[in-house]
Structure formats: C-alpha cells, structure tokens
Amino acid sequence: MTISVSHVVKRFGDFLALDDVSLEVPDGALLALLGPSGCGKTTLLRIIAGLEVADAGRVLHHAEDVTHDAAQDRNVGFVFQHYALFRHMTIADNIGYGLRVRGVGDRERAARVDELLHLIRLDGHGDRYPSQLSGGQRQRVALARALAARPRVLLLDEPFGALDAKVRQELRRWLRRLHEEIHVTSVFVTHDQEEAFEVADRVVVMNRGRIEQAGTPADVFEQPANAFVMDFLGNVNRLPGRGETVFVRPHEMKIARERGGDGSLAATIVHVNPTGPMVKVQLRAVDHDALIDVEVPAESFAELALAHGDTVHVSPRRVRVFADAAS
C-alpha cells in the first residue's frame, strides 16, 4: 500500500501549517517525518489518517483517492503519543475494538486478540485495565489495537515521546523488528533525529510547513540539502570561511598542538567531557569568541595530553557550504 500526498495545504486561522506539501510513501516503507515542533509533521500525519481535512490538495491510499473519506472509512491504524486507550475497557477489549465495530464474531475476535497479545509480549494480560500497565506496555497495547483490524497503513504520532529513555530505546528496536515481520506501510512522526535514523528506512525532514529533504537516513545525514537540515540533524559548528559560513560536524574536526595549514583556528579548551568512545571537547576561538565543539577519539585525546585551558589549533577535515546559510 503506497500513500501519496499531493500539494496539500492546511491553515489554522492565520497560521500556515502545511504549505503545498507533496510526499510519496512506498509500499512497505517505514518512514519518519522529522522536524522541530510546529513544523507541520503531525498535521500531515493527521491528514493522511483523515483526522484533519486538508484545505487543498489530495491524499491517495494506493490508487484510491481518500481525500474526502472520514477517518473511520480509511482503514488506518493510528497510534497516539499519549496512548489514547479506552480506560474503562480491558486490554483485550481495547485491542479487539476495531474488530468489534466491524462486526467480527466473538471467537474470531478472541483468537486475533490472543495473537496480538503474544505479538506485543503481553500474553495473559488481556483482562487487565490500562491503568494497571506501565507506559511502555500501554503503548504496545495501543499499537496492537491499531494493528488488530489489519490496517492498510500504520500511522504513529510521536509514539515514544511520553516514555523514559530506556523504554523508548527498547520500543524503537521492537518497532523496527515488528515492521520487518508485518511489513505494513508505516509513517511515524518524531522530533528526535536519533529515533528517526534508528527506526526508519526513509526520513523526511520538515520545517515551517514544508519538506526540506527526503531520502534514506544515510542520504539525509551525509548530504544535507541545506543549512536547516544540517543544523537539525546533529550538532554542528558554523565557522567563518572565505566570505561565507562553513558547516562542520564535531567529529569531522581535528585538534593539533601545532598550527596547521589554511583554515586552522587557534582556540582555548573550555570544557572536556571524557565519557564515551569519543571525547567531547568544547573550545573558544581566540580570534572571534565563538564556541567550537570537537569530538576526538579517546586515544588521540590521550596522545595529545589535552587539558582544560590549553590553547590548541583546530581544523576541519570536511566542510559543507550552503547557499542559504546567510541566516
């Protein structure tokens, strides 16, 4: 099931939430809509689901135009950030709800619910209530509920946003594996680039109601299309070049005791964070009072015998320049 969105516009009063957005989600893809809050990613997801109506443009599920179909007729699975489970229903009734409204018989429904309880590793929890489960368990129930009626597409709105870091990590991997098993075309919204890269096989970066770049995680990270994407996808240093600003990632810089060639900057070490395989060093440029982040492997950090207050020379190994970088 492919999803295509073409020339969608959505306004909320004076605020332009989506500005002529077009997007293709290939069959069986797991696509991440990534962007800062207010960029329109959730609105786009809700328009695909039918929970919001576009002011202009079309939404197609496979070849079928669903632009004017209500959510209940689109056969989509939707997972909300805060689970949105039915609190007065048991876990089994929650999961089976989509089948119940479709008139599926009790026995068939019970069998499918058991199958899904097994899939989300909550066998035997069917007669509990949502309030008796942890956040991670609740979100797995919400996912099972969304999948029960075998939706054509699965849509997830910041599905791990309300969970703590460890559970989030677990659930990301689990979602990835689940997608490999069931291969339903899925779109999920996140503001966390790490999450997008870890889970998705395609990433769409959005900003101010527009799509900035779409591609595989490697494409987007290695060849950012513009300054916004470069900046959003990870820590980046903006350094003065010849009449333009150059962008350098912290791990693409090196530190030397001696002055290097062209592009080398004198800087003083102001902070060192030695945890992890890369030592994170923060420096202040001697000439122009800018903070520079550099990540160096632990071995070279030890070889150089760097210490707080040392003045050293940093130089970029790889620089990127963008036409729109004036901002």
Add this chain to the structure above:
Amino acid sequence: MAHVNRSVLPGFALSLGYTTFYLGLLVVVPIAAVFLKASTLTFGDFWATVWTERARAAYLLTFGAALVASLAALALGTLVAWVLVRYEFPGKRLVDALIDLPLALPTAVAGLVYASLYVEKGWLGRYLVPLGIKGAYSRLGIVLVLVFVALPFVVRTLQPVLEELDGETEEAAASLGASRFQTFRHVILPALYPALLTGFALSFARAVGEYGSVVFISGNMPHRTEIAPILIVARLEEFAYAEATAIAVVLLVLSFAMLVAINVLESWSRRRAG
C-alpha cells in the same frame, strides 16, 4: 524522640475535631431529634400515621416525581453541559451563568411563575391546555418545577468531566472504524457514567427535598398531587407534631437508603472507569 509531623499542612486533629463537631451540630443532632420525637408514638400509632392511603400516595408521588424529574434533568443537563463544553457560540457565558439561577432563586418564585404560565389563561397554558396538557395543579407541573431546580446539579457535575474527556480517545475510536454513534456509545458514555450517577444522585436528592416550588404548582390535592413534605406541613398545622415527624422519619430512611444504593453504584462504576 520528639514527635515529628510529616504532613505538609499541620492541624489534622484540630480540623477533624471541628468537622465532627459541626456535622454533629448541623446534621446529627436535628436528625436525632426527629427520631426522638417520632419515638414518642407507640409503634401502632406510628404505623397508623405513616402508612395511610394518603401517606402512601404522597411517598409514591414524592419519589416518583423526583425520579422522573431527575432522569429528565439528567438527559437535558447532559445535553446542556455538552453544548457548553464542546461548542463556541455568542452568549455562551451568559448561558453558562443562567445555569446557576435556579440555585439562587427562591424556588417558591419558580413555582408561582410556572403555575401562572401553565394555567388555562397563562401564556403557555392557553395553547397547551386545549391539547390536554395540564402543566399547573398537576403531577406534570410538579415534574416541571423539579427539573428546573435539579438541572444545575447535573450540568455542574458533568461540565468538568466533559472538559477533561480527551478528544484523542474519540479520534482513536474513529480511526478504528467506529461510527459517531458507536464512538458516543462505547467511548464517551462509559467515561461519563460516574459523573452521570453523581449528577443523578444530587438532583434526585434535591428533588425529593424540594418544597417551595411544588407547593405553588401542585394544587396539593390529597391522593393526587400532594407530596410528602406537604403532608408533613398539613400534620403540623393540626399540631400533630409527633405524627409529622413520623412521616419525616419515613422520608429520611427512604432517602438515605436510596442515596446509599446510588453511592454503591457510583463507586462501582468509578472503579470500572479506572
């Protein structure tokens, strides 16, 4: 080791003392007095007073009219609360303020106004009476004024609960394929049950206790439109104080039993609602 007070606000013993003292003074002592006064009758006299045909008709009317009125108030009040929470419209704040009016208005005024509207020559009565709808000096009239006095209790109980309903569960139901009616029936209504029961209990209790408005609209015909509180007043006017309190005891016991039953239902549904 010295006593350490671990609660943030001190004064538990003092405030509990005050609470029980005032409850005793305001509620327990008067009720005990009612029972004491009634106990001056022999059981035979007591029974002969409280179980006459006229008294039975009055109890039936009191609880029956209160039941019908609070059910009607429940339906109407839910609708009003829904409109006030879910929609924006001009004059919404005024409507919201009007809801509380029955709480402030002397209910006798409501009774008089309703009676004058629904009598044969009244503004509404001149159209309704020819159709056979008698709103004044009838049981229907009693129900009408009781709905008026009970409505705010339902609206004010449901409003905060409706405001807290999370629109996402409704969207979840829709995305799972539920129709609007199914969403209401399966998702919204069950979340409202505890508040609906509370609203019902409050308005029912209020309607059973209502006197001022009913006295003016019912016509107070024994066996037909006489409610139990009016019967009590009738006894008082005959200086039959013990007999009057005997009827009060019956009312008290019946009301208390119903409130306990509703409370049990309420806590059960609250547990279900998680």
